[in-house]
Amino acid sequence: MSATSAGRPERAAVLCGTGGWLPRRKAGNDELADRLDTDDAWIRTRTGIRSRHFAAPEEATSDLAVEAGRRALANAGAETADAVVVATTTPDRTCPATAPLVAARLGLTGAAAFDVGAVCTGFVYALATGAGLITSGVASRVLVIGADVYSRIVDPEDRQNAVVFGDGAGAVVLRGGHASEPGAIGPFDLGSDGAHEDMITVAAGGSRLPADPARTSRAERHFVMRGKEVYRHAVARMAGSARTVLDHAGLGVEDVDRFVPHQANLRILRTVATDLGLPFDRCATHVETAGNTGAASIPLALADSHASRVLRPGDRVLLTAFGGGLTWGSCLLTWPSLPPTPEPSHHGEEPNP
Template sequence: MPRTPACPPAPAAVLCGLGGWLPPRVVTNEELARRLDTTDAWIRTRTGIGSRHVIEPGQATSDLAVQAGRRALLSAGDGAVDAVIVATTTPDRSCPATAPVVAAGLGLTGAAAFDVGAVCTGFVYGLASAVGLIAAGVARRVLLIGADAYSTIVDPEDRANAIIFGDGAGAVVLRAGEADEPGAVGHFDLGSDGTREDLIMVAAGGSRQRPSPGEDGRRDRHFSMRGKEVYRHAVTRMAASARSMLGDAGWKIDDVDRFVPHQANLRIIHSVAEELQLPLDRCVSNVGTVGNTGAASIPLALADAASRDTLRPGARVLLTAFGGGLTWGSALLTWPELPVPTYRPHEEKNPA
């Protein structure tokens, strides 16, 4: 009896390019202290943040995304991709999606392009989406960008949030490859709890709550976050997600060389590491100089660590994030050999 041929294994998604971009304008704690009832010491003690970057009037999230995407494509050595995914909470417009605009800005007109909205977990959700496109054979190469401009939705007079958030974009290129290659993205853990949407939200602007006129309407359109409750959920959910995924992958916590969490603030990063019993010297963090950049935070942290040579080929990397929704997620990979990236502002010549 003829034997049915076995189906070939689905291709794995392999990280092959990395880049990022921060807008040139830096806002220091001292600048915030001059207009808010706060001090540099107060901000650093509670968040670990000393400065953040913000866009100028006339700039938008797509501008950040194009800059980061261009650097990731150059890092990958080839500008051709089949799909562009933009993870963001601050799209240029509510309609259309920002990804097609970014694709056009990169000369990728014709590529599939869509946004992912999972707030600060957006990059991990986008990573899972990219892996799925490659595994299904829909795409051979995918450009994934996390980009946010929180300065456009945070009330500048809101001391609790204005001190935390910054603007920026980070990007990766993934290609079809083999599961045992360095750079292959492995296991995922994703989750959500929509019963707690009130903890992190912009209330107005969607179909549920239209913007209302006057002062109340102005506040409704700004980002709000219930910090103490968010802290508790973030630590619990990120640690649980990481544990679950490590168990599925057969990894122990001692197998993790670098822990790259969402850069919410330094207290949360350290608390999650302690919950996992992971030494703090394995934590990758750049939150002190960029703040919380939302969906951009993980790829920006990766680019920063790679540029400083603290993330080296062969390192076993754990990514974990938490954001509004509530959403959370984790992913694993072994770091590949990549050109050293840079995301520093003003570097228009030969960005890589």
């Protein structure tokens, strides 16, 4: 990283806290197999997933985001933030955004708050946005949350997708600092290709096609993904974006200590790692017990890896994601020294606000 003209280190956004939250209800493969005419072996072979968590009927995306955000702020030793950015595909409502409600429930009324929609790449986009708010001087501390309740948009009778997706939220806190510090975020690579926007979609519910049952089919009102095509694009885009970030940083794959990709499914994770030439034991995974949690998957994997001490201070961490849009993105950071945290699935006696 370069120095400023005044000789001071370059300003950067620094990760200083992490937290995750999974709903209490845990659903194993056998529960879904009975309904979907499949079995545990088929699900594990295709996805590597053993279980996932589902939000209760009264829980919304904001509820999960608040819990993850509270944990991240506590881990950072922070009581305030100047901005809250929530990456989600499943906002509480079409209007307004979910982030202002999350901010208010966390006692951050008055902070800038808005949502980012980039599907499963959403957290990387939100992280870049939070970093930009800090480096531009707009904010000194930003809470970045990825939260999704896919159980609301996935058809429970869809054998291909119902076994893959789960609900959850993960969060990080960024503060202003310098590029030479552990926890400094960047560089980034972000991209999109809207020519393939129908590859991952919920067709109804927007301004183009309102979710009127009289005018739309069941499939149009639920999440649809063309799996084989998505697999090819995901592998190519995640690996390509990861290489771009490493090139920008002047680093090679051998310099990566921990690889944290979007937790799409275990097959994609293994293929991307192989394509990059990374040993799979450097890959942080959370998909086995949480499923694909969309924008929450990377921050949940970070929180889980920190809680289990898989991530160690000084580790050079590579993040990469791919999602609907199509969108993709990657970034680098060096893991800082953070206080211990509970695992995202550990609920303890913490009350809901």
